[in-house]
Amino acid sequence: MSVPSNKIQRRPFVAELLAKRGKALIVPGLGSPTWDCFAAGDSPNYLYSWGGMGLALPTALGIALAQPDRRVTCITGDGEIMMGIGSLAVVADQAPKNLSILVLDNEKFGETGRQRGLTSSRTDIAAVAKGFGIGQTMTVTEHGVVAELAKFLFETPGPVLAVAKIAVTEDPWKLPEKDGTNIAHRFRVALGLDQA
Amino acid sequence: MSSTATDWSTDVFREMKSRDIATVCTVPDGGLTQLLKMIEAERQMRLVTLSTEEEGIGIATGCWLGGSRAMIAMQSSGVGNCINALGLPSAFRAPCLMLVTMRGQWGEFNPWQVPMGQGVKPALEAVGVRCFPVDKPAEVAETFIAAADIAFNSRVSAAVLISQRVIGAKGFGQK
Numbered sequence: 001m002s003v004p005s006n007k008i009q010r011r012p013f014v015a016e017l018l019a020k021r022g023k024a025l026i027v028p029g030l031g032s033p034t035w036d037c038f039a040a041g042d043s044p045n046y047l048y049s050w051g052g053m054g055l056a057l058p059t060a061l062g063i064a065l066a067q068p069d070r071r072v073t074c075i076t077g078d079g080e081i082m083m084g085i086g087s088l089a090v091v092a093d094q095a096p097k098n099l100s101i102l103v104l105d106n107e108k109f110g111e112t113g114r115q116r117g118l119t120s121s122r123t124d125i126a127a128v129a130k131g132f133g134i135g136q137t138m139t140v141t142e143h144g145v146v147a148e149l150a151k152f153l154f155e156t157p158g159p160v161l162a163v164a165k166i167a168v169t170e171d172p173w174k175l176p177e178k179d180g181t182n183i184a185h186r187f188r189v190a191l192g193l194d195q196a
Numbered sequence: 197m198s199s200t201a202t203d204w205s206t207d208v209f210r211e212m213k214s215r216d217i218a219t220v221c222t223v224p225d226g227g228l229t230q231l232l233k234m235i236e237a238e239r240q241m242r243l244v245t246l247s248t249e250e251e252g253i254g255i256a257t258g259c260w261l262g263g264s265r266a267m268i269a270m271q272s273s274g275v276g277n278c279i280n281a282l283g284l285p286s287a288f289r290a291p292c293l294m295l296v297t298m299r300g301q302w303g304e305f306n307p308w309q310v311p312m313g314q315g316v317k318p319a320l321e322a323v324g325v326r327c328f329p330v331d332k333p334a335e336v337a338e339t340f341i342a343a344a345d346i347a348f349n350s351r352v353s354a355a356v357l358i359s360q361r362v363i364g365a366k367g368f369g370q371k
Contacts (some may be wrong), residue, residue: 047261050287051287052254052281052283053280054281055250055253055284056254058250058251058253058255058258059255059257059284060258062255062256062257062258062259062261062262063258063261063262064262065242065244065255065259065264066218066259066260066261066262066263067262067263084248084250084251084254086246086247086251087251087254089247090244090246090247090255093245094242094244180286180288180289181287181288181289184288184290191262191263193262
């Protein structure tokens with residue numbers, strides 16, 4: 001179900017949220033969520049994505065299974081998660097306590113020209129997640145709840161999912177490293193898996 | 197045929213364990229029944245049931261990024277679902293190991309399986325996956341070893357394609 005007014009400004013919202021992430025590993029979906037994370041300040045704990053639409057959540061799930069003692073948070077868009085929506089059932093089935101999901105929902109395909117997305121009329125991703133068996137969900141419509149959202153995403157036993165209804169905004173391009181071997185290498189170095 | 201399936205499945209299972217493959221992602225296939233049972237019964241391994249095969253590509257890539265080994269086991273029809281997803285391990289230079297049981301080739305009964313069955317190898321090769329077809333039960337283990345070792349040691353995508361000749365064509369009681 002569409003919330004009539006999407007008011008949250010994504011860049012300051014994500015930046016404030018990430019400032020509270022602690023040691024969480026962040027898996028942003030391709031496009032704007034990746035630009036948002038980079039704009040908030042670069043980190044080897046961000047696994048930037050430039051492709052593989054629909055795979056942000058499965059990738060985050062794999063990391064969560066391999067790193068059970070680290071919090072893993074997938075931050076992705078409404079179109080990206082809709083493409084792999086069945087993954088919510090896989091996440092619910094595996095039930096990793098260290099995995100959380102934030103959907104930045106502007107109801108648009110932002111990168112391709114802001115065409116309308118499937119959440120713009122009747123689909124409610126938080127309700128879908130509940131139906132798939134994700135125990136706890138949260139929908140936020142105001143910037144003011146960012147501290148509560150951070151607690152939910154970075155501390156509540158997972159798997160949990162939050163939907164943030166964000167505004168359609170014109171943000172400056174903030175493009176991070178796009179060579180996947182570099183992104184993967186520094187991510188694994190930060191986990192102590194590879195030598196720098 | 198059932199004893200043969202047990203033999204190659206036991207061989208592959210042993211080689212998976214000796215290579216520390218901790219996670220196996222699957223949309224099941226009849227030909228994988230024995231192997232999937234062994235994985236499910238093994239406490240050191242995790243069987244991840246998928247809603248669609250490309251999720252397994254993401255999960256296996258994530259497992260490697262987090263320091264553990266995973267693979268995907270699927271029917272040939274599922275390969276078609278994975279094509280765009282295979283860009284992910286390729287971009288990250290992550291290992292991606294697939295075990296594919298073939299349909300649509302050796303004595304197929306169901307015409308709906310034939311187009312994808314014929315397209316598996318060219319489609320995988322078109323996106324850079326090394327294919328290791330095998331059509332004799334006794335050669336499945338060594339083929340799996342070759343594919344697993346190039347995947348994990350050279351960090352590339354590799355697929356073992358187990359022929360329908362090994363699995364046996366499903367006849368649905370038809371003559």
